Amino acid sequence: MGIHYERISDDNISCVKDLCNELMTYQKSKAHIHPEWFDNMSFESRFIPSYKGAKANFLMVAKDGDEIVGYTYSNISNKTTYSGGFATLKAVDFFDFNSVKGHEVGCLSQFYIKDSYRQRGIGTVLFNESMNWLNSFEGIKDLFIFVSNGNNSALKFYEEKSFKISHEILEGFITVLRNS
Numbered sequence: 046m047g048i049h050y051e052r053i054s055d056d057n058i059s060c061v062k063d064l065c066n067e068l069m070t071y072q073k074s075k076a077h078i079h080p081e082w083f084d085n086m087s088f089e090s091r092f093i094p095s096y097k098g099a100k101a102n103f104l105m106v107a108k109d110g111d112e113i114v115g116y117t118y119s120n121i122s123n124k125t126t127y128s129g130g131f132a133t134l135k136a137v138d139f140f141d142f143n144s145v146k147g148h149e150v151g152c153l154s155q156f157y158i159k160d161s162y163r164q165r166g167i168g169t170v171l172f173n174e175s176m177n178w179l180n181s182f183e184g185i186k187d188l189f190i191f192v193s194n195g196n197n198s199a200l201k202f203y204e205e206k207s208f209k210i211s212h213e214i215l216e217g218f219i220t221v222l223r224n225s
């Protein structure tokens with residue numbers, strides 16, 4: 046059966062719980078700067094608060110039959126959401142708020158395709174769906190993606206899709222990419 050894509054509604058977000066936790070494990074396995082910061086990151090500690098705190102959410106999955114084999118999660122949030130503690134008690138602004146025109150920003154927040162389903166174009170379909178959704182908000186021009194250290198293949202993927210590396214934060218733990 047071919048891959049098909051479904052947008053997930055608010056009452057069904059737990060369907061990506063296992064893949065979200067796999068994403069945290071994957072990112073830890075790649076990281077060389079503070080890999081232990083991932084130990085407290087999970088669907089409950091990362092996905093749920095992000096989803097509840099956002100102004101709008103877009104969750105889409107790729108399915109092979111009934112099995113979910115990948116997902117993308119994007120949101121629209123107030124830019125001040127990206128200030129303050131992260132993983133540790135360190136206070137950090139993820140980007141220069143003055144460089145953002147409006148009050149809100151878009152973010153491709155989580156993205157994961159199961160290992161055996163990568164390199165087949167599934168990620169590109171989900172990425173394009175996320176971008177179509179993010180770009181549908183007329184007043185929002187600034188889009189961000191935050192990539193944890195060591196995940197060079199993800200960096201390359203986003204650069205191929207025209208995102209640009211902006212800067213690093215948290216001692217290099219995260220690389221910030223933006224659309225312009």
Ligand SMILES: CC(C)(COP(=O)(O)OP(=O)(O)OC[C@H]1O[C@@H](n2cnc3c(N)ncnc32)[C@H](O)[C@@H]1OP(=O)(O)O)[C@@H](O)C(=O)NCCC(=O)NCCS
Nearest residue numbers: 156157158163164165166167168169191192199201202205
């Ligand atoms: C990053 C990720 C989401 C990309 O998903 P994907 O399904 O592998 O993406 P695609 O298949 O669309 O594209 C990947 C590469 O395969 C190539 N490709 C696309 N279709 C292909 C096909 N049919 N055959 C062979 N290669 C193909 C693309 O050109 C692309 O190359 P590029 O990275 O040089 O641009 C996926 O690799 C992943 O889940 N990685 C682990 C988790 C992760 O890093 N998440 C991001 C956190 S920020």
